[in-house]
Amino acid sequence: MPEKPKPRRQEQEDARREVTEIAPNILRMELPIRMPGLGHVNMYALIDDEGAAVVDPGLPTKDSWIAVNDRLKQAGLKPKDVHTVLVTHSHPDHFGGANRFRKESGAEVVAHQSFKFGVMEASDETDVSVDDLSASENDETHRQVVDRWNHRTPWGGQPPRPPFKMRMRWRMARWIGGGMIPQITKPVNAGDPLRLAGREWFVTHTPGHTEDHICFHCPEEGLFLSGDHVLPTITPHISGLAFHKDPLLQFFESLDQVAAIENVDQALPAHGHPFPDLGGRAIAIKEHHYDRLDTMKRIGRELGPANVQAFSQNLFKKRSWGEMAESETFAHLEHLRHTGDAEMHRDDEGFLIYELG
Numbered sequence: 579m580p581e582k583p584k585p586r587r588q589e590q591e592d593a594r595r596e597v598t599e600i601a602p603n604i605l606r607m608e609l610p611i612r613m614p615g616l617g618h619v620n621m622y623a624l625i626d627d628e629g630a631a632v633v634d635p636g637l638p639t640k641d642s643w644i645a646v647n648d649r650l651k652q653a654g655l656k657p658k659d660v661h662t663v664l665v666t667h668s669h670p671d672h673f674g675g676a677n678r679f680r681k682e683s684g685a686e687v688v689a690h691q692s693f694k695f696g697v698m699e700a701s702d703e704t705d706v707s708v709d710d711l712s713a714s715e716n717d718e719t720h721r722q723v724v725d726r727w728n729h730r731t732p733w734g735g736q737p738p739r740p741p742f743k744m745r746m747r748w749r750m751a752r753w754i755g756g757g758m759i760p761q762i763t764k765p766v767n768a769g770d771p772l773r774l775a776g777r778e779w780f781v782t783h784t785p786g787h788t789e790d791h792i793c794f795h796c797p798e799e800g801l802f803l804s805g806d807h808v809l810p811t812i813t814p815h816i817s818g819l820a821f822h823k824d825p826l827l828q829f830f831e832s833l834d835q836v837a838a839i840e841n842v843d844q845a846l847p848a849h850g851h852p853f854p855d856l857g858g859r860a861i862a863i864k865e866h867h868y869d870r871l872d873t874m875k876r877i878g879r880e881l882g883p884a885n886v887q888a889f890s891q892n893l894f895k896k897r898s899w900g901e902m903a904e905s906e907t908f909a910h911l912e913h914l915r916h917t918g919d920a921e922m923h924r925d926d927e928g929f930l931i932y933e934l935g
């Protein structure tokens with residue numbers, strides 16, 4: 579029988595049953611997920627005298643919960659021993675198990691104070707005018723503009739909504755027993771201290787991949803729980819559908835912030851293996867995006883004035899075409915607009931047209 583080809587990237591590897599000890603009282607447990615480019619999510623268990631805290635307890639699915647129980651059992655733990663759930667950001671593969679823990683043990687749920695899982699709901703208004711978008715030089719106006727889209731994306735594409743089946747599933751999940759979106763019992767902010775695994779940790783707010791993304795830093799031991807902000811071999815999705823007027827700039831600032839942290843010996847990402855050079859990796863991710871911006875400028879010279887879809891289909895391979903690619907393209911084009919490298923207007927059909935250089 580032909581052997582299954584090895585995944586190209588470590589983030590794509592299937593979840594292993596094996597529990598690995600990263601540092602004393604800190605365990606890596608891999609939970610299954612099936613998402614584009616991802617095969618597992620790491621749930622870290624931080625053990626102390628009272629039981630354990632877990633970071634990012636996986637999807638709200640039965641399979642994931644079975645894996646959670648299996649991994650905890652290997653460490654001599656049960657769900658009722660988990661007193662705290664830490665959530666790095668508002669994506670279902672990270673917060674999905676939180677409510678289940680809350681039910682089993684009454685666990686405290688820690689996330690950033692701005693934690694919000696936004697499934698886009700259609701509003702009554704139908705259009706966002708180019709004037710609105712150009713005028714949105716402060717975050718609050720931009721928030722209102724983004725909140726108002728309905729049938730189309732701000733750049734004139736199809737609505738940014740998850741597939742119908744998935745929306746129904748979410749609606750059902752919300753309906754049955756309080757739903758999967760956790761109630762955050764302990765909202766935190768940048769700099770807040772937390773005692774975990776018998777050590778002092780500090781919250782780092784790293785908006786970019788999502789507005790509410792946080793990391794946890796333990797200076798004493800040189801450990802850094804990096805969530806999706808800094809991953810070992812892939813770059814996280816940066817959506818143009820953010821409340822910040824320039825989400826890519828926000829992501830760059832969060833990468834700089836992390837790169838400036840001294841004495842990190844080990845980064846513990848949400849996908850892939852722990853890695854040593856957090857600062858180096860943060861800078862490499864930034865460089866990747868600068869390369870993309872250069873590519874975008876080259877595409878702009880070739881295309882002339884063009885809409886987001888056209889830029890996106892030149893920037894991404896065909897298998898990636900779609901909403902996510904367009905949203906990331908939009909983030910890059912808006913960044914170029916804010917740095918003065920692009921001009922934008924809306925055409926008669928409602929599409930945003932960008933002109934570069």
Ligand SMILES: [Zn+2]
Pocket residue numbers: 667669787806
């Ligand atoms: Zn994420």
Ligand SMILES: [Zn+2]
Pocket residue numbers: 669671672806848849
């Ligand atoms: Zn993730």
